[in-house]
Amino acid sequence: MKCSEFLNELTNYLDGALDARTKSDLDDHLAWCHNCYVVCDTTRKTIEIYHNSELYELPDDLRVRLRSAIMTKCSEHKKSNPSS
């Protein structure tokens, strides 16, 4: 699974809306990809804050910002590790 695929499923993952197989793919990705782990953790905390304030929809602009942040990080990582 690529980071972009992970990010596409992230909100479903946090909502518990995935089938077991997709969820385990995401768990695998989190096990080795620190960037996505951080994004997942941050997003989970953000969602909790929104839930606490009784806003149940994660705003689209936040989703877009998280996604572009992680994609930037991943491309930086690739540049600094050309062999990987």
Ligand SMILES: [Zn+2]
């Ligand atoms: Zn990743």
